[in-house]
Amino acid sequence: MPWSAVTRGALAAGPLLLAGVGTGHTARGVLAAIAAMLAGINDRPGSRRVSVKRLGVPALAGALGLLAGTYAGQGLAAVPLTLVLTLLGLVAGGISAVGAVASATGTQVLVGAAIGAGMPAAESGWQRALAFLSGAGWLLVLRLALPTPGSLAGDFRFDGERAAVAEVYDAIAALLDAVGGERATARRAALTAALDHAQDALAGPRLRRYIGSAAERRLHAQFAAALPLAEAATALFWSGEPVSARTAEGPRRLAAAVRGNTSPGPLPAPHRSAPALRALDDALLHAAEAFDRGEGADRGLVGRRRGIGSALRAALGTGGREYGLRVSVCFGAAAAIAQALHHTRWYGQHQHWYWLPATTVFLVKPDLGPLASRVLCRAAGTVLGALVFAGLAALLPRPAGLIALVTVCGALVPVATRHFAAQTAVVTVLVLALVMAGGEPQASVSRIGETLLACALVLLVGHLPMPRERGGGVRARLAAAGSAAHAYLVHVLGESDDHAERWALRREAYRTLAEARTAIALAAAELPALARHTAGTDAVADALERLVDTTTACAVHLDDTGRLAPRHVRQLWDALDELKLPQGEVPLPAAV
Numbered sequence: 114m115p116w117s118a119v120t121r122g123a124l125a126a127g128p129l130l131l132a133g134v135g136t137g138h139t140a141r142g143v144l145a146a147i148a149a150m151l152a153g154i155n156d157r158p159g160s161r162r163v164s165v166k167r168l169g170v171p172a173l174a175g176a177l178g179l180l181a182g183t184y185a186g187q188g189l190a191a192v193p194l195t196l197v198l199t200l201l202g203l204v205a206g207g208i209s210a211v212g213a214v215a216s217a218t219g220t221q222v223l224v225g226a227a228i229g230a231g232m233p234a235a236e237s238g239w240q241r242a243l244a245f246l247s248g249a250g251w252l253l254v255l256r257l258a259l260p261t262p263g264s265l266a267g268d269f270r271f272d273g274e275r276a277a278v279a280e281v282y283d284a285i286a287a288l289l290d291a292v293g294g295e296r297a298t299a300r301r302a303a304l305t306a307a308l309d310h311a312q313d314a315l316a317g318p319r320l321r322r323y324i325g326s327a328a329e330r331r332l333h334a335q336f337a338a339a340l341p342l343a344e345a346a347t348a349l350f351w352s353g354e355p356v357s358a359r360t361a362e363g364p365r366r367l368a369a370a371v372r373g374n375t376s377p378g379p380l381p382a383p384h385r386s387a388p389a390l391r392a393l394d395d396a397l398l399h400a401a402e403a404f405d406r407g408e409g410a411d412r413g414l415v416g417r418r419r420g421i422g423s424a425l426r427a428a429l430g431t432g433g434r435e436y437g438l439r440v441s442v443c444f445g446a447a448a449a450i451a452q453a454l455h456h457t458r459w460y461g462q463h464q465h466w467y468w469l470p471a472t473t474v475f476l477v478k479p480d481l482g483p484l485a486s487r488v489l490c491r492a493a494g495t496v497l498g499a500l501v502f503a504g505l506a507a508l509l510p511r512p513a514g515l516i517a518l519v520t521v522c523g524a525l526v527p528v529a530t531r532h533f534a535a536q537t538a539v540v541t542v543l544v545l546a547l548v549m550a551g552g553e554p555q556a557s558v559s560r561i562g563e564t565l566l567a568c569a570l571v572l573l574v575g576h577l578p579m580p581r582e583r584g585g586g587v588r589a590r591l592a593a594a595g596s597a598a599h600a601y602l603v604h605v606l607g608e609s610d611d612h613a614e615r616w617a618l619r620r621e622a623y624r625t626l627a628e629a630r631t632a633i634a635l636a637a638a639e640l641p642a643l644a645r646h647t648a649g650t651d652a653v654a655d656a657l658e659r660l661v662d663t664t665t666a667c668a669v670h671l672d673d674t675g676r677l678a679p680r681h682v683r684q685l686w687d688a689l690d691e692l693k694l695p696q697g698e699v700p701l702p703a704a705v
Contacts, residue, residue: 144241145244147547148175148248149249149523150522152172155168159277160274160314164256173246176246178201179238183242198230202437202443205220220475223474227444228471230467274314278339283368284308288301290358292353292354292355302627302630344668348388349389362380432588443574447470451468451470469567486638493534498539498542499561502557511549519550545560591629594625594654601622
């Protein structure tokens, strides 16, 4: 149970609405509460520094979308407004292909634009944008200021980093325990996920270029010390030969030392009977020294090597084009239909038509699950949430009851994010309560109808033929993983002595491979009409995984003996042949 996030959720949307009602600025309080709710959806485990980017960047985008949508809704007729929103959907959809934060950014800019254009208000655009920013900013302040329960070991500001680094050492120990068994592959994937999470936790934005806190320097040193341990553990996994139980005791004690901010004490050394075991022993000695000194961190090992150029290539590539076209068509069509229904008074007497386009934004996002699954979850969650709210609205006093309901739902958002249907149900209750608190009539029935219409629209657009674009996101992820694997292989076989560079390349190879795996799994769970476009990509990912694992084993073996064993060479050639990669571009060491 994420008690910290639950506490922040309870202190965010409800109190903001209370402040708005109490000061006579109910409309601004509603917008601030909506922004806090959206920020709460992005409030995931991690470090405080990363939360600045994870919560702040999408909030800024949402405020800009709200500003643009307000002025566009006030100054444009229905047709020009639809064209503007369609173009905005194209841009936001392409940006969403860059990464997780970019995806949240694209979502919030479109939701903000839909609310700004479809929720008329007396306030000006900049006043609404400031109210939106204040709501998201309040949750961010809570995220930065409130300590996490149980974070008394050391500086609480770095409890997210400390937990993430400790999980890396636990994942190394779990992989060593599973070497040679059926669960070894899953444990190796779990190690990659732990390293990715720790890398993100330590790589958040900072005002100064260099690390100023001794506690933070210590955590960076501990993360850097985990990289050679992870490399040696992966080499043991590749060999497939079980190791003794004492082999995992060292990483496990290091994990406890990170969590408790203490010294690890004596570490049991593994038997030095094989190159990977000798590498593990050396890495344990290096880790013990790094834990004692609290220095030696290389910040270059933490951040991903992605600049503006790579982001533009992702947004303009096949994945970005596919995503952008789908979002653009869905968002534009939803806005057009919503305005048509609005002008024909299908909504009744109220002036709001934002629900339909805002719903399509969440439904059209492929990173929230397979299309059919998220459509069914959205429909079920909305129906459940609307019915629950209809019952509560008839019983609760106003506005006190609505404020209490918003507070409870805000606390439930971090828990509900584990399942899309549950999240939809909680958000539906919260938004309906906010709309009623703002003076609108009870709208459960119309929200159900609009949601079902949005589901039908997204299902239709999601299955429209898009020549040469289908499966573009998966192909783009696989291409990135292939390039990273090739760069890592060339560096290792080039016999470079730059271990920091090698570990950075290894991290990028495994990370891009994990991202490709996630995209492939989501695509494979689609209906057959969509899943067929990515058929066979899992075999390519398997081959890339074997290549990267073999490259890691080669790196450890070359460090120990200076030459490759016949098994390494054979498996390298097999992987390159399976991937149809040119073997002549791979520089084998002179001593093979």
